[in-house]
Structures are given as structure tokens and as C-alpha cells.
Amino acid sequence: MAPIQKECDYLVIGGGSGGIASARRAAKHGAKVIAIESARLGGTCVNVGCVPKKVTWNAAAIAENFKDAKAYGFGGFEEPTFDWPYFKKKRDAYVKRLNGIYANNLGRDKIDTLHGRASFVSKNEVEVKLDDGTKQTIRAKNILIATGGRPTIPDIPGKELCIDSDGFFDLEEQPKRIATSGAGYIGVEMSGMLHALGTKVDFFIRGDKLLRSFDPLIQDTVTKEYERQGVNLHKGAQITKVEKLDDGSKKVYYKEGDKESSIDVDVVLFAVGRVPEIEDLHLDKLGIKLNEKKHIVVDDYQSTNVENVFALGDVCDRGFELTPVAIAAGRRLSERLFAGKKDAHLDYSNIPSVVFAHPEIGSIGLTEPQAREKYGNSVKIYKTEFTAMYYAMMEPEDKGPTAYKIICEGVNERVVGLHILGVGSSEILQGFGVAIKMGATKADFDNCVAIHPVSAEELVTMT
Incomplete structure (x- = not known):
């Protein structure tokens, strides 16, 4: 020693x-x-x-804004180019x-x-x-x-040919086609960013919904939205083997239900846990x-x-x-x-979190199933789904969803969960997180005068 x-x-x-x-x-x-x-x-x-991920998400959001700009009358450009090495x-x-x-x-x-x-x-x-x-x-x-x-990367034949979520940030070139695996927030974020930037994404998940630990409203809405946007979502699927082809691309073998098949991609990315x-x-x-x-x-x-x-x-x-x-x-x-503060410690309840999906997702507190298990029949749910004004100028097939849920318990309707999906959700949640941490009730939400016209006004006008 x-x-x-x-x-x-x-x-x-x-x-x-x-x-x-x-x-x-x-x-x-x-x-x-x-x-x-x-x-x-x-x-x-x-x-x-967080840091390089959010920078990449910003780039993906700009790509989406270019696509949406035509509906607002902007022209003079066709398909914008994206310089991945420069970025x-x-x-x-x-x-x-x-x-x-x-x-x-x-x-x-x-x-x-x-x-x-x-x-x-x-x-x-x-x-x-x-x-x-x-x-x-x-x-x-x-x-x-x-x-x-x-x-981690699953122990499958050809695992050495794959990258993990850390390796995503080492990619020197943007893949034209990628296979991603993992229904958690990292897989959802990286698949969404790559798709928005123009990569063809085959997204493999073991279940039939994304973000399985989130509230059912979030799971259902984000899964449908990724499919609507054109992400090729393979449900009940698992990558079983990866082989390298002569041109440097990868052949991905997978099982989807009872069916076995394969696809050729440039990169295979696993985001299945840490x-x-x-x-x-x-x-x-x-x-x-x-x-x-x-x-x-x-x-x-x-x-x-x-x-x-x-x-x-x-x-x-x-x-x-x-x-x-x-x-x-x-x-x-x-x-x-x-510093002599003998009781100083972090309270792990009501911690807000955000998924930088497309669109953004915010969550704090209990999901509806968790609340019902904890509080039983005293739970009351408020929820709404609508189209944000951002999409007012767009054709129906180009409009993204907004979905909000407030979960309350007890006669005073204390807010014990808030789950939001839609444009600006990351910024919206921070302020509402303070209120919920302070023990806000539905009446407190209702007593706040709405800001109009913004999506978040639905959270203080919901009935």
C-alpha cells in the first residue's frame, strides 16, 4: 500500500x-x-x-420549424441542409x-x-x-x-458493432438510416432528434408503448405521435443479432412478435438502461x-x-x-x-422532470395508476387534449398534439400529479412544479388568471 x-x-x-x-x-x-x-x-x-443532448434537440427543433414555416407563408427555400460535422x-x-x-x-x-x-x-x-x-x-x-x-448494450452477437447513448455524441457523420432500441426517455429523445434531422429511424421497443414508466396519457399520446411523424416503430420487437456488411453498414436481425426479419442500417444504437x-x-x-x-x-x-x-x-x-x-x-x-444543518437532506417527492421528445413532455408527482393505488376513490382526474395555436395555420395532417392531465386527491383536491405533452412543456412545468411542491390545490390553479393565448392557460381553466 x-x-x-x-x-x-x-x-x-x-x-x-x-x-x-x-x-x-x-x-x-x-x-x-x-x-x-x-x-x-x-x-x-x-x-x-443533458448539455449536448439539449443542443442537439435545439437543432432538431429548428429543423421542425423550417418544415412548419411554409404553412405561415415563408418561402424562398426548398429543403434546408444540415451540416452535422460543423454542428x-x-x-x-x-x-x-x-x-x-x-x-x-x-x-x-x-x-x-x-x-x-x-x-x-x-x-x-x-x-x-x-x-x-x-x-x-x-x-x-x-x-x-x-x-x-x-x-449498457445487450449481450447479443455483434454487440461490438453497436453504439450506446454515449457513443451517439461521437458520431462524426449523420447516419442516413439508424436502428434504435429502448423505450425509455433516452431512446425516445435520440430517436426523435435523429428523425427530425432527417435520419430514417427504425425504433425497436419490447412493449407496445413508449415511456412505460410515465402516465398512460403520456404513453399513448407520444407513441401515436411518433408513428404519425413517420418514425418506423417496431412494437413487441427485439434486436437479436447485428452483422457488418462489406460497405460498412450493419445488418440488423430482429424478432417482432413471432416474425423474424432484418434491415440494413448505418448505425445501431442501444439506449436500454444504465x-x-x-x-x-x-x-x-x-x-x-x-x-x-x-x-x-x-x-x-x-x-x-x-x-x-x-x-x-x-x-x-x-x-x-x-x-x-x-x-x-x-x-x-x-x-x-x-454547516451544522443537522436535518438538511433532499425531499425526493414531487421532483419535476422533462423528456425532450417531439413534442416535449413534462411530469411531476404521481401517475394516475400510482395515485389510485395510494389514495383510492379520493382521486379526481382533470384532463384535456387540444391543438395548440402554433398549429393554427397548418393542414390537419401536420398538426401535433397537446395533452394535459391534473391528478388531485381528497376533498380539497390537492394536486399530486401533473403530466403535460406539447409545445413548450419544459418551460411550463418549472413554474407549476413550484406550485405543486408548495401543496397547491385545484382551486389554487383555478384562482390564477389565465394568460391568453397560450397552451398553459388550459391548466388554470380546466373543468
Whole structure:
């Protein structure tokens, strides 16, 4: 074992959004902090998640606006061109700049940052293998595990020919035709973006609906809309094998129901889930408890079953793999450990989330089935489906849907769930999320004067 070379109050393993937020908050309260990262600072969100995803979604939304512009009388152009290599170069540069900002912020807060892989020696000691092959041992009073997760690809013949959701951001050229797999939000987002940008998309899902963990209204509406837009949705289907063809393209073998078939595509992309990044940590040495999916089990205060070892973000078992959740949990943890706020912790109820699908989806609180299971006959549902004014100038076959559902419980009709799909849903949900977090009732919604004409006015006028 290498000699103890460094000591600190707080050792943060993982330089993603949650780990950095916790490290910086601890440092602001006077703690001596060391952070360890083996890849690029910013973690999944900055490098292969939220940030480059939203930039790509913006490009896809612009492509859709070009298509819609003709209905409003714009002309002088035929089919706009899209320069994928140019776009990727600028997107990569933006991400690199963010990496630098993260590094500068850590330096400004006097946080010692090491680049390497960490493994536990004891509950207070971690050995770090640095990039140059040397090792250091760090002794810390408190240790945070914030190593995140990584995407997986099913173990099928030809899996090495496929890419995962991280690999999407490495594509140097836009594929003309792609096979995607995974009905969750990542698969829905990437399939939708590629389709909007002009790629022919064959989208494989095991069930018959997209976003199966979302409210039924969302599932039904987004599935129908993707089909209406022209995404080739293969329901009850599974990719079974991939082969490389002489021209570099891929032959995808799949089973759809009882039928077996194949298609030729340029790229095969799997977005079927993520696993926690814990292999190198040697958690077994400490006896840290994991759940059946190998996520670290934590309590409401991010504490593991080992004293002074904590975990947050995608690596733990709280079920919200969202960047703002990790940031909020990390900051509250540091408030508790280093600012004397003994009860500081994140309340995981009523967390808003958005899917950057086409159109956007927003969700907070319970789905209708969850609410009925929890509250029984005291549940009351308000819902509406309509055509947003954005589509007023368009032909019927070109009009997208808008669908809203408010879920209430009890005699006071407290709002326990809100699910919205349509133009602008991501921005709409943030404000309504505050209201629901504060315990808003349907009467509170009704007492708010509507803004007209906007889609969101339906949420305060619904009967």
C-alpha cells in the first residue's frame, strides 16, 4: 500500500454535477476537500447527457420549424441542409469550454483535484491510481461516492458493432438510416432528434408503448405521435443479432412478435438502461450494501450502511437519475456535514422532470395508476387534449398534439400529479412544479388568471 500522502475533511469520488456541487459547497463552509475524476469534469450531464443532448434537440427543433414555416407563408427555400460535422465541432467546443469552467471553479474554491481511478482501502482511506501510473493514498473524515453510471448494450452477437447513448455524441457523420432500441426517455429523445434531422429511424421497443414508466396519457399520446411523424416503430420487437456488411453498414436481425426479419442500417444504437460505475471501488471491502441492480443503498440523508461514507446521483438507489437531483442532494449533504444543518437532506417527492421528445413532455408527482393505488376513490382526474395555436395555420395532417392531465386527491383536491405533452412543456412545468411542491390545490390553479393565448392557460381553466 502506498504511504498516506494526503488528508482531508471530505473526499469526493466523481467529478460529475452532483459530486462537484457537494465538493464546492463543503469548501465554502471551510472544509478541506479533495475531488477525484477519471474522465472529463462535469460527468454524464455535461459530456454525454443533458448539455449536448439539449443542443442537439435545439437543432432538431429548428429543423421542425423550417418544415412548419411554409404553412405561415415563408418561402424562398426548398429543403434546408444540415451540416452535422460543423454542428458536432461547435457542440464539442461548447462542452470543452464547460469542462474548463468546472476546473476553474474547483481551483477557485481551493479544491485539490486528482485525475485517476479510486478504490477503497478502508472506510477512511482511498487509493488513487493516477494517469501516470503512480498511486496516492488519501485519508478522509468523510467520503462521498458520486461516480454515476454508464450505458449498457445487450449481450447479443455483434454487440461490438453497436453504439450506446454515449457513443451517439461521437458520431462524426449523420447516419442516413439508424436502428434504435429502448423505450425509455433516452431512446425516445435520440430517436426523435435523429428523425427530425432527417435520419430514417427504425425504433425497436419490447412493449407496445413508449415511456412505460410515465402516465398512460403520456404513453399513448407520444407513441401515436411518433408513428404519425413517420418514425418506423417496431412494437413487441427485439434486436437479436447485428452483422457488418462489406460497405460498412450493419445488418440488423430482429424478432417482432413471432416474425423474424432484418434491415440494413448505418448505425445501431442501444439506449436500454444504465448501470452504476462501481467496479473499481472495491466496495466489498467495506461491506457497503447494494440493491439487486448493484446501486448503492442510501437513506434519506445519502448515508450508506458504513459510517461516514455517502452516495448520491446515478450510483445510488433513489431512482431519480437527474442532474438537478444530484446537485440538490450534494449541496444539502454538505450543509449537514459542514454547516451544522443537522436535518438538511433532499425531499425526493414531487421532483419535476422533462423528456425532450417531439413534442416535449413534462411530469411531476404521481401517475394516475400510482395515485389510485395510494389514495383510492379520493382521486379526481382533470384532463384535456387540444391543438395548440402554433398549429393554427397548418393542414390537419401536420398538426401535433397537446395533452394535459391534473391528478388531485381528497376533498380539497390537492394536486399530486401533473403530466403535460406539447409545445413548450419544459418551460411550463418549472413554474407549476413550484406550485405543486408548495401543496397547491385545484382551486389554487383555478384562482390564477389565465394568460391568453397560450397552451398553459388550459391548466388554470380546466373543468
